[in-house]
Amino acid sequence: MTRLAAASLAGTAVEFYDFFVYGTAAALVLGPLFFPTFSPLAGSLAAFGTFGIGFIARPLGSVVFGHIGDRYGRRPVLFLSLFLTGFATVAVGCVPSYATIGAAAPVLLLVLRFLQGLGLGGEWGGAVLLTVEHAPARRRVLWSSFPQMGPSLGFLLANGVMLALSAGLTDAEFRSWGWRIPFWGAGLLAAGGLLLRSSLAETPQFQEMGERAKLPLAEVVRDHWRLVLLTAGALSVGYAVFYAVTTWALAYATEHLGVSRTVMLVCIMAAVAVKGALTPVSALLADRYGRRPLCLAGCTACALWMFPLIALLQTGEPLLMFAGVLVALLAFITMFAVIAAYLPELYEPRVRCTGAAVGYNLGGVLGGALTPIVATALARGEGPPWGVAAYLTGIALLSLGCFALLPETRPVLEPAEAGAEAAPA
Structure with missing residues (x-):
């Protein structure tokens, strides 16, 4: 389990490094470089629009790679998705x-961002099922939380590289060529991830499966459409909060508060980093008390914290901004440390790769793709952007309602079973 968890963690870290480095570049440089004829606000909206294309591609990736995972195994998904995302990055x-090739530049950017999203849409399902279908039931959330730590590592690596380049180069050098270096580094990271995954075995549950679904998506749409919609709505707040902060x-x-780029990156x-370190804590609580209670607690915390978050950001004080972002991310991880086990448990094994991944990535469209665009538009006036807080609070309440309608899936073990699994866990 340790080797499998390490491989899934490394893979998701590389995949999310690729995805996050684009988000940071969109926030800092892509608007002026690829949409120079737009006003500053329109340029930011256009840059975040290309950012959102990746989220729109993710459900399609979950369909394509979910079909492969349910028909041919979880293992091929891990290789194909990582290769595609690394190439696009x-x-x-x-x-x-x-300035060099005109309108072809933003078009190419859109196409490559779409391919990034396509690969990431398949990565999550493969990496999560690798641990979920190997793990003992009593510690399933704990082991499946390792791939959920990958986004934190990927984010820290992507922004650490951006921070180092931003601090070490002049603004002109950074905008000219420095921002490209983190994208080129993705090739080395992807090669290392592929090497690490080369010795992984197929999951026992897939090997023991009887008849496999011929068209997994058709079965999911026919038999589990309500579950897909509920999970997508439930997860939308996590994406919205994470990409908002x-x-x-x-x-x-x-741009609006005059905070140094370096200072803000360090705060975030x-x-x-704290969020990533505390991910296993939420997972242990979910193994002990259930999946649904943790998700409901995280949603409630998000709903209560969005207005204080905006107030703390508006101060421009680094420590206060850090506190606002930290509490928001802790509320987020209370849910997202759990869903790596929760979503697959909601589906039968024959359509699990497709169903869990489609629900997860549709939540990304609802919460992640639109949030930077909507928030940028709502924050264009003078004064604190309370509209952003209201928007995020509304999404949190929607997700809270969806989680309330989902069932609990924590396995109830007999005393003998619990004792047998305690030792390997």
Whole structure:
């Protein structure tokens, strides 16, 4: 289990590094470089629009790779998705700016961002099922929380590289070529991830499966459409909160509040580091008390914290901004440390890769794709952007209602079973 968890963690870290480095670049440089004929506000909206394309591609990726995972095994998904995302990310770093090739530049950017999202849409399902279908039932959430720590590591790595380049280069050098270096580095990371995954075995549950679904998506739509919609709505708040504080807040603080780019990146990275370290704590609580109670608690915390978050960001004080972001991310991880086990448990094994991944990535469209765009539009006036707080609170309440309608899935073990599983866990 340790080797499997490490491999799934490394893979999701690389995949989310690729995805996050684009979000940081969109917040800092992509608007002026690829949409120079737009006003500053329109340029930011256009850059975040290309960012959102990745989320729109993710459900399609979950369908394509989910079909592969349910028909041919979880293992092939891990290789194909990582290769596709790594290739697209390196290619983004090679796209000339608008000044060089004109309108072809933003078009290429859109295509490559779409491919990034396609690969990431398949990655999550494969990485999560690798641990979920190997793990003992009593510690299933704990082991499946390892791939959920991958986004934190990927975010820290992506923004750490961006921070180092931003601090070490002049603004002109960073905007000219420095921002491309993190994209090129994705090739080395993807190669290392593929090497690490080369020795992984197929999951026992897939090997023991009897008849496999011929068209997994058709079965999911026919038999589990309500479950897909509920999980997508439930997860939308997690995406909305995470990308509000890591992408929109970065752009807002640097452009509207005059906060240094370096200071804001450090605040966000420190909060993400704490969030990643505490992910196993939420997982252990979910193994002990159930999946649904943790998700409901996280949603409630998000709903209560959005207005204080905006108030703390508006101060422009680093410690207060850090506190606002940290509490928001802790509320987020209370839910998202759990859903890696929760979503697959909601589906039967024959359509699990497709069903769990589609629900997870549709939540990304609802919460992640729109949030930076909507928040940027709502924050364009003078004064604190309370409209952003109201928007995020509304999404939190929607997700709370969806989680309330989902069943609990924590396995109830007999005393003999619990004792037998305690030792390997």
